[in-house]
Amino acid sequence: MRVEEIYRRDLNLLVALQVLVEERSVSKAAERLNLSQSAMSRVLGRLRSLLSDPVLTRQGQHLVPTEKALSINKALEEPLGSLRQLLSPIDFDPKSCDQTFTIVTTDYAMQTILPFALPRIYQEAPHVAFELLPLQDDRLKEQLTYGRADLAICRPTHSIEPLQYGALGRVGVSCLLSKHHPLANQQMCLDDYLHYPHAMIAISDGVKALIEQALEDKPKRRMVLSAYHLEAALAIIDMMPLIITVPADLAHLVSERYDLVVKPLPFHFTPFDYSMIWHPRCDHSPAQEWLRSIVKEECGKLIANRVVEMGLDTSTDSIP
Structure with missing residues (x-):
């Protein structure tokens, strides 16, 4: 039949x-x-x-x-x-979950956001696994729709409809300088920022475009390096008077690790929202709901704490 x-x-x-x-x-x-x-x-x-x-x-x-x-x-x-x-409500038990979650994200989030949620995730669900893939910002919809990624952690720079999202917090921007930089021991003004060579990193999630928008009526900066990984810029930061503009919390973490100097931006810049994004097909999955709740709670709390610890102003990040 x-x-x-x-x-x-x-x-x-x-x-x-x-x-x-x-x-x-x-x-x-x-x-x-x-x-x-x-x-x-x-x-x-x-x-x-x-x-x-x-x-x-x-x-x-x-x-x-x-x-x-x-x-x-x-x-x-x-x-x-x-x-x-099949038709009964599913009681999700993290301890017995052995699912592999695929997350697409930026290098910035891999280094400074997601790792801080992993300990709690593995404490509650010791048998889960993760596959972390690089975000392709112009293909975000495809990665979540056809690439079968479960979640993205990023700052979206294009329309994400019909994807779903949840805000994690606001991220400011700071500058990294070598301790040998001429500005290392003095306040950096806007003319200084425009004068010295720059490096931009893909981890900054479209920060380059936001900065260019804020400086649209100013002379173009001299961009000597654009790279996906921060290490490429750090390799030459002592060889030239380089300014590396990155998210503020990453700047502070990296400065401690590599003994660098952090400077605030010398102009008005509104911090941007960082979000987790997912496809509607994942909306009502108990495992996905559990994962999103952990990421939102742990990462959102982390970003908020860093804002307080660093004394960042989430409405403006500038020097008068």
Whole structure:
């Protein structure tokens, strides 16, 4: 029998069969199925027609299932049990979850945001795994729609409809300088910022475009390096008076690790929102909902704490 032929059958009758066999009473079966006794009798009639079998026969004061009814009922135990499980609410248990989650994100988020959520994730779900892939900003929709990525952590620079998103917090921008830089021990003004050579890193999530917008009426900066990884700029930061503009929290983390100097931007710059983004197909997945809740709570708290610790102003990040 083809699938479309099964579709044309009233499969609810098979559920009625199981109840009738268990109860061996039309009235009790009617009560369980919330039907009147006359409606249940009509169901029994349709069931007899479907199976070409009496289903129940009377022996004295009792109804007894036929051999065919018992045989079909036994065969129904596994598929109906599977349907009950399939249609029941899913109780998600992180400790037993062994799913592999694919997250696309920027190098910045890989270094300064996501790692701070991983300890709690593995504490609650020790059997999960992660595949972290580089964000392709102009292909974000495709990565989440066709690439089957579960989540993106980034600052979207294009329209993301119909994707879903949740804000994690606001990120400011600062400058990294070598301790040998001429400005290392003095305040950096706008003319200084425009005069010295620059490096821009892809981790800054479109910061280059935001800065150019803020400086649109000013002379062009001399860009000597554009790279995806910060290490490329750090390799030459002592060789020339380089200014590396990156998200503020990354600047502070890197400055401690490499003994560098952090300077605020010498002009008005509004911090930008960092978000987690996902496809609507992931909206109601218990595992995905759990993952998003951990990322939002841990990463959002992290970004907020850094804003306070660094004394960043989330409405402006500038020097008068």
